[in-house]
Amino acid sequence: MPLSFPYGARVVRSLRQRNYAIWATGAVVSNIGTWMQRTAQDWLVLTQLTAHDATAMGMTMAFQMAPQLVLLPWTGHAADRFDRRALLMLTQGLMGVLALGLGALTISGAARMWEVYLFAFTFGSVAAFDGPVRQTFVSELVPEADLPNAVALNSVSFNAGRMLGPVAAGACIAAIGTGWAFVLNGLSFIAVLASLAMLRDRVVPVRAKGGGREIMAGFRYVWTQHDLRTIVLVLLLIGMFGLNFPIFISTMAVGVFHVGAGGYGLLTAIMATGTMAGAVVAAGREKVTLGTVCTGALFFGGGCLMAALAPGYLPFGAALAVVGMASLTLTTSTNSFMQLAAAPGMRGRVMAIRLAVVMGGTPVGAPIMGWVANHFGPRWALGLGAASGFAAALVVMARRRRRA
Numbered sequence: 001m002p003l004s005f006p007y008g009a010r011v012v013r014s015l016r017q018r019n020y021a022i023w024a025t026g027a028v029v030s031n032i033g034t035w036m037q038r039t040a041q042d043w044l045v046l047t048q049l050t051a052h053d054a055t056a057m058g059m060t061m062a063f064q065m066a067p068q069l070v071l072l073p074w075t076g077h078a079a080d081r082f083d084r085r086a087l088l089m090l091t092q093g094l095m096g097v098l099a100l101g102l103g104a105l106t107i108s109g110a111a112r113m114w115e116v117y118l119f120a121f122t123f124g125s126v127a128a129f130d131g132p133v134r135q136t137f138v139s140e141l142v143p144e145a146d147l148p149n150a151v152a153l154n155s156v157s158f159n160a161g162r163m164l165g166p167v168a169a170g171a172c173i174a175a176i177g178t179g180w181a182f183v184l185n186g187l188s189f190i191a192v193l194a195s196l197a198m199l200r201d202r203v204v205p206v207r208a209k210g211g212g213r214e215i216m217a218g219f220r221y222v223w224t225q226h227d228l229r230t231i232v233l234v235l236l237l238i239g240m241f242g243l244n245f246p247i248f249i250s251t252m253a254v255g256v257f258h259v260g261a262g263g264y265g266l267l268t269a270i271m272a273t274g275t276m277a278g279a280v281v282a283a284g285r286e287k288v289t290l291g292t293v294c295t296g297a298l299f300f301g302g303g304c305l306m307a308a309l310a311p312g313y314l315p316f317g318a319a320l321a322v323v324g325m326a327s328l329t330l331t332t333s334t335n336s337f338m339q340l341a342a343a344p345g346m347r348g349r350v351m352a353i354r355l356a357v358v359m360g361g362t363p364v365g366a367p368i369m370g371w372v373a374n375h376f377g378p379r380w381a382l383g384l385g386a387a388s389g390f391a392a393a394l395v396v397m398a399r400r401r402r403r404a
């Protein structure tokens with residue numbers, strides 16, 4: 001059934017804002033490049049630098065995500081205190097240079113695991129500052145009433161990259177080699193830098209002042225807000241044991257279904273199709289509640305369980321589409337919920353804590369999930385992901401009962 005005009009208008013309403021439309025255009029190009037790099041990095045570690053070692057892949061993810069926790073006291077404060085566009089131009093430029101460097105190293109044939117770990121940690125350190133700024137920057141581009149829609153459209157852009165990037169990476173790896181996927185990602189950052197340079201007349205928020213006292217204020221603020229604290233616990237469970245998709249998909253693709261780079265990229269793209277559908281639904285949603293988060297957690301657990309039990313490649317892909325839609329519901333609903341629940345002057349720190357919990361939980365969970373996949377099989381790792389979704393739903397249900 002085609003979308004009605006009112007619903008369709010709600011879905012794209014943020015694109016009527018000139019600044020947001022420009023930002024979104026640059027971001028979608030960069031997102032495609034980013035997902036090319038993620039796919040190529042997974043493939044480089046799993047098939048070229050190791051003999052299908054899921055633990056090494058988990059360690060790579062850990063090195064890339066650890067800075068979200070290590071640098072947390074500074075990343076959120078930077079987003080609240082400094083000019084966000086200037087910070088984004090710095091972080092996006094640095095990530096582009098790092099991608100080009102890893103590409104050159106890989107093309108030359110000199111890449112080693114310790115060097116991939118080093119690049120992953122350095123890239124993750126820059127991304128730790130980039131994430132809170134990028135997430136809160138949207139509030140300078142649209143009115144607050146359109147913020148949930150803009151967050152959802154950001155997810156549409158992200159998942160367009162997630163859908164197209166792995167397919168492009170698979171084709172690139174097969175045609176000219178893994179290193180060129182990194183190079184193309186480095187060049188894609190030109191688009192987002194150009195879009196940032198074209199913005200004008202932004203809504204510039206009041207900047208935070210102070211140092212350590214202001215940093216600790218973010219932790220105290222989240223802890224004293226019961227709804228925010230509930231969301232943080234949900235994200236901790238899902239981030240540690242559920243959002244380890246590179247491990248799940250790659251180990252199932254290589255170890256269970258015995259497919260090559262193209263088949264692996266296709267599975268990631270199928271999952272992105274589900275997330276894209278979820279993003280479109282989220283963009284038309286009028287408001288976000290704890291019930292939305294609970295529904296997303298339940299479907300996430302169910303989708304992971306379906307994937308763990310899938311008898312073949314195609315049923316596994318179908319289950320990944322469900323997981324993708326559910327994970328999108330979780331990420332967009334928690335993002336919008338926390339931004340709208342937080343005071344404007346606290347948003348950067350609140351979002352830094354959110355990102356640190358989601359992405360910083362990976363350094364703890366990814367090696368564990370990689371070990372489980374190695375020793376018990378990838379289906380058992382997916383079973384742990386399912387358990388994390390159901391446990392997160394129980395946490396939200398308990399909070400809703402206390403509010404009633």
